[in-house]
Amino acid sequence: MSEALLAQAGGGIGCKPAPTDLGTFPDAFDFIAEERESISGGVCIGGPGELFDLASSHMTVSLVALAVAILIAAPVGLWLGHVGRGEFLAVSVSNVGRAVPALALLAFFVAFVGIGFTNVALVLMLLAVPPILTNTYVGMRQVDRETVDAARGVGLSELQIVRRVELPLAIPIIFAGIRLSAVAVVATATIAPLGNVRSLGNPIIEPQTYGLAGQLGAAIVVALITLAVDGSLAALQRALTPRGLRRSLRQLRLQRTYFPIRRRTEVP
Amino acid sequence: MSKLIRAVMALAALLAVVLVVAACGDDDDDNGGGAQTNGGAESADLIERDPANSDTRITVGSKNFDEQYILGEIYAQAFEAAGFTVRKQLDLGSEQVAFRALRNGDIDAYPEYTGTALTSFYRVAVDEVPRDRDESFEQLQQELEGDDITAMPQTPFQNTYLVTSTRETAEQFGSPETVTELVEEAGNDVRLSGFPECRQRTDCYLGLRDTYDWTPEFVSSEGQYEDLDNDQADFTMGFSTDGPLSLDRYYTYEDDQELFPPYYVTLLTRNDTVEALGDAGQDVIERVQEPLTEEVMRELNSRVSIDKQTPRRVAADYLREAGFTQ
Numbered sequence: 001m002s003e004a005l006l007a008q009a010g011g012g013i014g015c016k017p018a019p020t021d022l023g024t025f026p027d028a029f030d031f032i033a034e035e036r037e038s039i040s041g042g043v044c045i046g047g048p049g050e051l052f053d054l055a056s057s058h059m060t061v062s063l064v065a066l067a068v069a070i071l072i073a074a075p076v077g078l079w080l081g082h083v084g085r086g087e088f089l090a091v092s093v094s095n096v097g098r099a100v101p102a103l104a105l106l107a108f109f110v111a112f113v114g115i116g117f118t119n120v121a122l123v124l125m126l127l128a129v130p131p132i133l134t135n136t137y138v139g140m141r142q143v144d145r146e147t148v149d150a151a152r153g154v155g156l157s158e159l160q161i162v163r164r165v166e167l168p169l170a171i172p173i174i175f176a177g178i179r180l181s182a183v184a185v186v187a188t189a190t191i192a193p194l195g196n197v198r199s200l201g202n203p204i205i206e207p208q209t210y211g212l213a214g215q216l217g218a219a220i221v222v223a224l225i226t227l228a229v230d231g232s233l234a235a236l237q238r239a240l241t242p243r244g245l246r247r248s249l250r251q252l253r254l255q256r257t258y259f260p261i262r263r264r265t266e267v268p
Numbered sequence: 269m270s271k272l273i274r275a276v277m278a279l280a281a282l283l284a285v286v287l288v289v290a291a292c293g294d295d296d297d298d299n300g301g302g303a304q305t306n307g308g309a310e311s312a313d314l315i316e317r318d319p320a321n322s323d324t325r326i327t328v329g330s331k332n333f334d335e336q337y338i339l340g341e342i343y344a345q346a347f348e349a350a351g352f353t354v355r356k357q358l359d360l361g362s363e364q365v366a367f368r369a370l371r372n373g374d375i376d377a378y379p380e381y382t383g384t385a386l387t388s389f390y391r392v393a394v395d396e397v398p399r400d401r402d403e404s405f406e407q408l409q410q411e412l413e414g415d416d417i418t419a420m421p422q423t424p425f426q427n428t429y430l431v432t433s434t435r436e437t438a439e440q441f442g443s444p445e446t447v448t449e450l451v452e453e454a455g456n457d458v459r460l461s462g463f464p465e466c467r468q469r470t471d472c473y474l475g476l477r478d479t480y481d482w483t484p485e486f487v488s489s490e491g492q493y494e495d496l497d498n499d500q501a502d503f504t505m506g507f508s509t510d511g512p513l514s515l516d517r518y519y520t521y522e523d524d525q526e527l528f529p530p531y532y533v534t535l536l537t538r539n540d541t542v543e544a545l546g547d548a549g550q551d552v553i554e555r556v557q558e559p560l561t562e563e564v565m566r567e568l569n570s571r572v573s574i575d576k577q578t579p580r581r582v583a584a585d586y587l588r589e590a591g592f593t594q
Contacts, residue, residue, distance in 0.1 A: 009363065010438055018485060038469075039387075039388065039391070040388070040469050040470060041387075041389050041391075041393045041394065041467045041471075042393075042394075042468075042469070042470035042474050044473065045468070064434075088502060093348070107491070110489075110491060110494070110495075110500065111498055114498075114500055115461075115487060115489050115491065115500045117496070124544065194464065194486050194488070194489060194490050195488075195489065196488045196489055197488075198488075202464060205464055205465070206464055206465040206468070207362040207363070207364050207388075208362075208363075208384075208388055208464075208465055209465055209468045209469060211364065212364055234500055243359050259422035
């Protein structure tokens with residue numbers, strides 16, 4: 001795509017000039033809908049084509065980061081939660097991780113992994129680990145100890161207890177962590193252009209090329225993608241939650257009864 | 269642990285202060301001996317406080333990078349010294365935001381670069397911006413009339429793009445002086461890092477391609493000189509007033525084919541504010557920016573980016589060292 005854009009710029013612009021008569025929001029939607037000439041001129045920007053390119057690069061780096069974060073944080077959280085140790089570790093990692101800004105990490109890791117995909121993915125991964133780790137740990141710990149003891153009593157091995165008892169019961173809380181991370185990662189991937197990875201952050205941090213319409217347009221697209229990611233993870237969570245747990249929650253609501261207040265009649 | 273760190277930091281800060289004070293002393297000596305002819309009459313440069321000005325409120329804005337903070341502080345503190353009531357809005361993000369704030373009257377003045385103003389606000393194509401300093405300024409003044417904004421006189425320095433490398437890289441290619449020579453020597457099999465925006469701008473990467481027929485691999489990064497030091501790029505898009513250029517480590521290449529338009533600073537000021545400032549106020553603007561050559565601006569920027577001083581203090585030191593305040 002970038003080559004195509006560059007080639008296009010060489011031999012005349014193949015797109016309309018940026019509209020000047022639109023309000024801020026209509027202009028942003030027009031940016032999403034149709035290609036236009038950049039603010040400083042010379043290239044075509046916006047439109048579904050470029051936005052799709054940016055979005056796919058954006059999502060690639062986000063999903064890789066999220067997947068690696070889950071692969072690292074979930075097993076550690078599961079184990080720590082199961083054995084009931086390392087609360088200090090889980091909580092500290094989480095708190096320290098949240099305190100360090102992603103932008104600083106991006107600059108910091110240049111010295112070790114260089115500028116590029118690995119750098120950006122690493123930063124986003126570190127951003128994603130804390131919520132997943134903490135929530136997995138907490139999710140495992142909040143499983144009723146008597147349930148676990150009962151499972152042990154009927155002869156399940158420790159691994160079976162984790163897989164068949166604790167994990168299913170912890171799914172809602174673990175997923176809350178994953179959703180938290182996913183939203184943070186997708187939103188933060190807008191800094192990727194600073195690490196030589198194209199993303200929907202490009203229109204946001206290039207005002208002289210994309211203008212206000214591009215900034216707002218890209219922000220709208222990021223927001224929509226974030227909502228979509230969160231929504232599909234919520235659906236996945238519902239699918240993975242044990243039926244018994246789902247029903248018991250619903251039934252709990254249905255079974256709610258009201259305490260009858262009797263009208264006072266005359267005293268006999 | 270934290271006490272130790274704090275102690276070390278305090279020591280470092282103290283050392284920096286001592287060094288700066290020493291450096292300032294040197295500057296003063298230089299000025300007294302050389303450029304300044306009226307060595308004895310230092311007070312002639314002093315900005316006079318006019319109590320009548322205190323009824324005039326001025327909000328000075330700036331965009332959000334070091335040089336803009338410094339310039340914003342310089343103008344704001346100079347106005348303050350002249351007795352005006354000054355408010356500062358020194359973090360307005362991009363030029364789009366700053367210019368909008370200026371037009372809406374949220375701020376009364378902010379420093380902008382002539383080339384940037386013409387291309388970003390009035391959609392003048394980069395190739396069509398006059399390469400002459402005064403011609404481009406006149407065109408900007410005409411454009412601004414429609415928005416009831418005045419461009420105050422330009423600074424002596426400009427902050428334009430400079431292709432930059434380390435000295436070693438330059439020597440490797442036989443220390444070419446111009447970009448044309450550099451392209452001949454280095455070819456396209458090199459890496460050029462630039463802020464992300466550069467890639468799609470005709471006054472940046474696209475311009476280098478069209479004007480110099482140079483298509484190095486583009487590395488999108490804000491690391492600039494760090495990219496050179498970390499070997500993430502062979503060249504980087506520097507700016508002529510960047511602080512690190514005051515170090516001897518880097519080498520710049522002249523834009524011999526005038527790809528880049530002039531980027532001198534002008535304090536964009538609302539017309540009503542220009543009136544409120546009066547002749548004396550306008551004179552302050554002109555006088556206070558007169559010593560700002562490229563070397564001086566580099567020095568001021570390096571005090572923020574390398575010595576980690578606050579823009580506020582750097583501006584105050586500048587005004588004092590140049591003899592505008594005491």
